[in-house]
Amino acid sequence: MLRTTALTKRFGGLTAVDSVDFELDDRLTSLIGPNGAGKTTFFNLLTGALTASDGSIELRGSDGWTEVTGQTTYETAQLGVHRSYQITNIFPTSTVLENVRIAQQAHSDDSWRFWRNVRAFDTHYERAYDILERVGLEQKADQPAENLSHGEKRQLEVGIALAGDPDVLLLDEPNAGVSTEDVDDVRRIIEDVATDHAVLLVEHNMDLVMDVSERIVVLNQGEMIADGEPEEIRGDPEVQDAYLGGYEPGDLRRVEGVA
Numbered sequence: 001m002l003r004t005t006a007l008t009k010r011f012g013g014l015t016a017v018d019s020v021d022f023e024l025d026d027r028l029t030s031l032i033g034p035n036g037a038g039k040t041t042f043f044n045l046l047t048g049a050l051t052a053s054d055g056s057i058e059l060r061g062s063d064g065w066t067e068v069t070g071q072t073t074y075e076t077a078q079l080g081v082h083r084s085y086q087i088t089n090i091f092p093t094s095t096v097l098e099n100v101r102i103a104q105q106a107h108s109d110d111s112w113r114f115w116r117n118v119r120a121f122d123t124h125y126e127r128a129y130d131i132l133e134r135v136g137l138e139q140k141a142d143q144p145a146e147n148l149s150h151g152e153k154r155q156l157e158v159g160i161a162l163a164g165d166p167d168v169l170l171l172d173e174p175n176a177g178v179s180t181e182d183v184d185d186v187r188r189i190i191e192d193v194a195t196d197h198a199v200l201l202v203e204h205n206m207d208l209v210m211d212v213s214e215r216i217v218v219l220n221q222g223e224m225i226a227d228g229e230p231e232e233i234r235g236d237p238e239v240q241d242a243y244l245g246g247y248e249p250g251d252l253r254r255v256e257g258v259a
Contacts, residue, residue, distance in 0.1 A: 001167055002057070004055060009053050020055075027214035028190070031219065043170055059079055080167035085172050097132060100131050100163055104124045137155055137156060140152065168199075171190065172202050173203055194212075214229070
């Protein structure tokens with residue numbers, strides 16, 4: 001669905017992403033690594049928030065692979081690559097339903113008529129409500145988004161990212177700040193959306209990563225150092241040294257990297 005060739009991003013003398021060759025397939029894939037490994041920079045390159053210093057990004061469509069290197073965030077989203085963010089990014093005073101409806105309309109042919117009476121666009125409301133059902137927020141549809149718990153706001157973020165039915169969904173720490181009680185809800189949503197979307201997940205909760213992932217890619221200092229199934233990654237000495245540090249399932253909820 002999406003691939004990079006020698007993708008590189010430099011900030012002055014710092015190389016944050018260093019010649020990464022990567023292809024996202026239909027397996028639920030997690031991207032892990034210590035803080036400063038280049039994960040968020042890599043996401044920003046894939047979504048057009050940053051421009052690559054070198055290398056290329058391609059999307060696969062019905063007519064084959066198309067290069068999208070240098071496309072803007074809006075253009076990349078219109079081509080079918082959507083993302084959630086580490087920091088909750090919602091309209092707090094709008095209702096939960098309106099948050100998703102606005103995103104749904106923005107990805108449609110009606111986006112240019114954004115300020116018309118939105119009640120004319122029943123299909124957007126119907127689709128938005130379907131998304132809320134999928135992420136478990138249909139009972140909160142008419143509440144202001146600011147009234148949601150932190151975990152529910154993370155669920156809403158995923159719902160917003162689902163608007164417009166993207167081909168590729170990039171989830172940037174959807175579990176960040178979520179209480180232990182809400183982790184299972186996040187897990188359920190990730191597994192569900194992966195049934196019909198290509199999903200790339202960045203997450204520090206290794207229990208969650210090992211549970212949901214079919215494939216794990218590891219970045220360290222901007223370079224890809226491992227790519228394999230969870231058991232393979234768990235036992236990789238280089239990954240253990242760079243990040244996992246002897247992790248065993250259930251030992252801890254999160255693995256934190258160095259700053």
